[in-house]
Amino acid sequence: MYKKPSAKGGTAIRRLMTEYKQLINDGPDGISAGPIDEDNFFEWECLIQGPEDTPFEGGVFPATLTFPKDYPLSPPTMKFTCEMFHPNVYKDGTVCISILHPPGDDPNMYESASERWSPIQSVEKILISVMSMLAEPNDESGANIDACKVWRNDRAEYGRIVKANVRKTLGL
Amino acid sequence: MDADITDPSDWLSTPLSSLSTLDALLRCRICRDLYTAPMVTECAHSFCSLCIRKCIAATPASEHPCCPICRAAVTEVKLRRNQVVEEVVGWFRAGAREGLLSVAREGGKGRKRARVDDQDEKRSEAASSAAAEVRRSTRARPTAYVVSTSSSTSLLTITSSYQEIPPSPEPTTDGAYVNLDDDDDGLVPCPVCDKRMTVKQVTRHIDSCLSLKANTSSSSSTTPSSSTSTKPKTLLASSSTTPPHQKRLPKIQYSMLSEPKLRQKLQDLKIPSHGNKQALQARHSEWVSIWNANVDRSVPRAKTQLLRELAAWEESLDRFPAGSRVSAEGLEEWGVKHKGDFRELIAQARRNLPKRAEAKAEVEGEAELESDKAAE
Structure with a gap:
């Protein structure tokens, strides 16, 4: 399944290959992730299922993960490739969540170091965190101010917009 | 796989x-x-020597290095095997x-x-x-x-x-093992002088070798010669001594060094010395981590192997330029290849969806269309 030449590509690739293998054999429910092209283990595509009992329920949201060459010392970046109306997701789809920030880099000065990136975190942990982020937005870190406002002031409207996006991602 | x-x-x-x-x-x-060469931190967590050293080296100078697991402060010199x-x-x-x-x-x-x-x-x-x-x-x-x-x-x-089945261990009573990687020729190195010979020869040779060494150098070996006759293999495993040149390299305060001086340092270490100061600094730091992690191994590897590791690291930096994006075709192909996954997830999503009128109206065949859309 894997191509041989990539195996010698250093620590980052080895670690990514191990994670990929483990996700295939023993991945959590509602999550699917893997490299887009097995010649380049630094770009992954992933799918996240909308958590139950939230407006995201029933949706399947595609995103890309881009890994740095010194992974896992530095975290990857994550970007939804579908429309995503959420207080912690920038309008271009980039996810803003504490696990994706190294301890030294805190753009919003609100995150405690214990929730931040560390080399023992993983793709699996990120995707699980993002899933719980969908269920419980953190309105202290506004990545999408409009979404923040709607979420805070008009929960019903928030639910409507999100559900409309869910139907869009499913092609309904 | x-x-x-x-x-x-x-x-x-x-x-x-x-x-x-x-x-x-x-x-x-x-x-x-x-x-590989596990090291225990002050907070009692273990990591490969190379992993934790690289992790510490990657910590910005403005911060104190911390344990990746519990975030307690760690100090490189306090790592123990x-x-x-x-x-x-x-x-x-x-x-x-x-x-x-x-x-x-x-x-x-x-x-x-x-x-x-x-x-x-x-x-x-x-x-x-x-x-x-x-x-x-x-x-x-x-x-x-x-x-x-x-x-x-x-x-x-x-x-x-x-x-x-290469390479296999030979478990001994006290849990030590002999790395058979090294004796394809059926010979084992003398723990004192590293000369290769058969196990029988070692037991005879070792006494003379030790006395020879005692004469030439004042540093006395801790090798328990009494156990040589009973457990020669255990002796070999536990006394795979670190050659004297395997000393840890000190860290450098890069900001204190000019580019030519740093380049000279790399030349002295006999590692590649091309590139600007940033490249030299990254390479030196990587080399210090690789080198020191090798010292922590019970069977250290040869310098040529370490140089290869350094070259592989350098190559991995060059191979994927920052922000390299996959082509749209690649993405599409991926969508096609994982159509099954998409379909399954979508089917699952549908099942979970509360029974809605619009969901009911859906036709089975549209799943394919959706998966393509989802892939984009």
């Missing part, structure tokens, strides 16, 4: 699925590989894992073993015998599998397994 990449989930589909936990415990949480873990991993990696796994996998198929003298069966028999050896000591009891360990045949195959 690449056989080279192993992970704890390998055990899950076998009757020995609980070994997945042991497998996970013997892995560094940073690289997810079995420990975790020798027991190293020995356990050495045994596990060198053949026990492979052997146990093959037993487990066959057990999972419900296959009953009958004959051991069949040539074709010899390899798997060898592996299972090695595993049986393991089983006796760990008291793990797989249910679906029976191996006879008392017969002389299995003893024979244990011996033959060393030729057939």
